Amino acid sequence: MAKTVEGLYYSESHEWVKVEGNVAVIGITDFAQHAMGDLSYVDMPEVDDELEAGEEFGAVESVKAASDLFTPVTGKVVEINEALEDAPELLNEDAFANWIMKVEMSDPSELEGLMDAAAYEAMCANE
Amino acid sequence: MxxxxxxxxxxxxxxxxxxxxxxxxxxxxxxxxxxxxxxxxxxxxxxxxxxxxHMGEIFVSGPDADKFVNHIFSNDIRGMEDGKILYGMMLYPNGTTVDDLLVYKEFEPNSYLLVVNASNIAKDYEWLCAQKDGYDVTVVNESDNxxxxxxxxxxxxxxxxxxxxxxxxxxxxxxxxxxxxxxxxxxxxxxxxxxxxxxxxxxxxxxxxxxxxxxxxxxxxxxxxxxxxxxAGLPLYGHELSDEITPLEAGLGMFAKVKDKEEFIGRDALVEQKQAGLTRKSVGIELQDKAIPRAGYPVEVDGVQVGVVTTGYRSISTDRSVCVALVDKAYTELGTNVEIRIRKKVFPGIVTKRRFYETNYKK
Structure with a gap:
């Protein structure tokens, strides 16, 4: 079964957020990678992109389909995980150890609108 | 549902x-x-x-079956030996495609098996029945058996x-x-x-x-x-072929015998389309990037849409991002530079053949 990690924030569109000071480290959940199957491409934003919470910032793609990614927080992209460009399968191997982008948050209060691990698990159980 | x-x-x-x-x-x-x-x-x-x-099996037989099948089928079944199979299409009078199918020449005179796409079984059966006025044929949908x-x-x-x-x-x-x-x-x-x-x-x-x-x-x-x-460059109905796409546009003209056959449904429209010149055609496109083109994504030149992807993948056998797209005729020459819009970005691509893998058929 899909796992979750305590202490992270979770979005309805299956992203996780780990807070490091005013930076949000963002990835996709184990549930999401499992649903997608073997990933063959990660479409990532550019550093310095300004993103609004809820905005599409890229996609993960399996053989079969593309699944859009949505940023759970507003802010500026400060780093992307370039390792995923050549090795998208890292997300299948460990979705929580392999982040996709880091965003400098302009409004950390947005985190309050996200779920904790228990609430996210409950949501997934209904999907 | x-x-x-x-x-x-x-x-x-x-x-x-x-x-x-x-x-x-x-x-x-x-x-x-x-x-x-x-x-x-x-x-x-x-x-x-x-x-x-899920594929459909429709049997056509009766004294006029040879004539009837040749009337509704774009390929030429005349002189077909028992035990042979031909690929082709059934077309609407305007030349667009009812379905693509295999025709099996059965081992008795005036008898054929038509193998059709699952999604089109009911439509094809009704289409065949609607065309058989004046032909002494029996059309039986045996798909369930x-x-x-x-x-x-x-x-x-x-x-x-x-x-x-x-x-x-x-x-x-x-x-x-x-x-x-x-x-x-x-x-x-x-x-x-x-x-x-x-x-x-x-x-x-x-x-x-x-x-x-x-x-x-x-x-x-x-x-x-x-x-x-x-x-392998094989079309899928609903993508490379549809009721809005003719076999000529799909690059499947070799299966629509407008020269050899004097008559079949849709022939006149194809002749006209050939004379007027195609306005769009199915091509292959290969991207340099790893981004994956998918059905429905726009093909662009200088920011203007000139076509649409009908099927695309990161090819498993060749590890290349490739697609088949229906593109304005002006951009269908091999080697033409085009772009494909994938979400927010455009990726450069080059027009190629529609077959991305060398087939290994038994001769």
Whole structure:
């Protein structure tokens, strides 16, 4: 079964957020990678992109389909995980150890609108 | 919605194998058993089997069957020997496509089997019935009575002969078939590899499935059926062909015999289209980037849309991002530079042939 990690924030569109000071480290959940199957491409934003919470910032793609990614927080992209460009399968191997982008948050209060691990698990159980 | 989906005779086998099941063509079908890449490679390098029982079998017979089939079919069946198979289309009078299909010349005069796409069975049957005024023919939709397994891959012949005991399969040339009392065995497929399509009643198909599975043939889902046929340059109705696309536009003119045949439904429109010149055509496009073009994405030149992707993948056999797209004629020359819009970005691509993988058919 899909796992979750305590202490992270979770979005309805299956992203996780780990807070490091005013930076949000963002990835996709184990549930999401499992649903997608073997990933063959990660479409990532550019550093310095300004993103609004809820905005599409890229996609993960399996053989079969593309699944859009949505940023759970507003802010500026400060780093992307370039390792995923050549090795998208890292997300299948460990979705929580392999982040996709880091965003400098302009409004950390947005985190309050996200779920904790228990609430996210409950949501997934209904999907 | 879900409860209206049809099940093939192998449905229980798929569920027992833990397949990911999804709607396709009105049926609930296996998409994958393990993953698309492994199943794709099993067919390319060894052997795989597909449940294609959802395909439609329509039989046409009667004193005017030769004439009638030649009237509704774009390819030329005149002089077709018993046991031969031809690929082609049924067209609307305006030249767009009702369906693409295989026509099997049966082993008695004026008798044919038409194998059609699952999603079009009802439409095709009604279309055939509506065209048969003035022709002394009987059209029978036997789709519910037949199951079908596609056994595909370089080792398909070995399994057909040694595992299934179909000794005569080894003698079949490409696009020919034979019949036994309750079975049709044809050297056809939809993967670009050698292989067979075996039609039989449900009980026989179930037994055959178990036998092949026990012998180690990989069960393969519709997921890799699509990646395989795509690489081999084979069209899928609803993507490369549709009721808005003619065979000429799809680059399948060789299956629409406008020169050899004086008459078939849609011929006049194709002649006209040829004379006027095509305004758009199906091409291959290869991207330099790893981004994956998908059906519906726009093809652009200088920011202006000039076409649309009909199927696209990160090709499993060649590890390239490639697609087939229907593109304005001005941009269809091999080597033309185009761009494909994938979400927010555009990626440069180059026009190529529509076949991305060299097929390995038995001659």
């Amino acid at each position: 879900e409860e209206n989906l049809l099940k093939t005779c192998l449905y229980d086998k798929h569920v027992a194998l833990g397949a990911l099941m999804s709607p396709f063509g009105g049926f609930i079908m296996p998409i994958q058993y393990t993953n698309i890449t492994d199943e794709h490679n099993a067919v390319r390098h060894r052997a795989g089997m597909f449940d294609v029982s 037949w199951g079908q397994i596609a056994l595909q891959g370089p080792e398909a012949e070995k399994y057909a002969v040694e595992t299934l005991g179909l000794a005569k399969a080894a003698e079949l040339g490409f696009y020919t078939y034979y019949r036994t009392e309750d079975m049709i065995v044809s050297r056809t497929g939809y993967t670009g590899e050698d292989g067979f399509e075996i039609y039989a009643p449900h009980a026989v198909i179930n037994e055959m499935w178990d036998t092949l599975l026990a012998a180690g043939v990989a069960p393969c889902g519709l997921g890799c059926r699509d990646t395989l046929r795509f690489e």
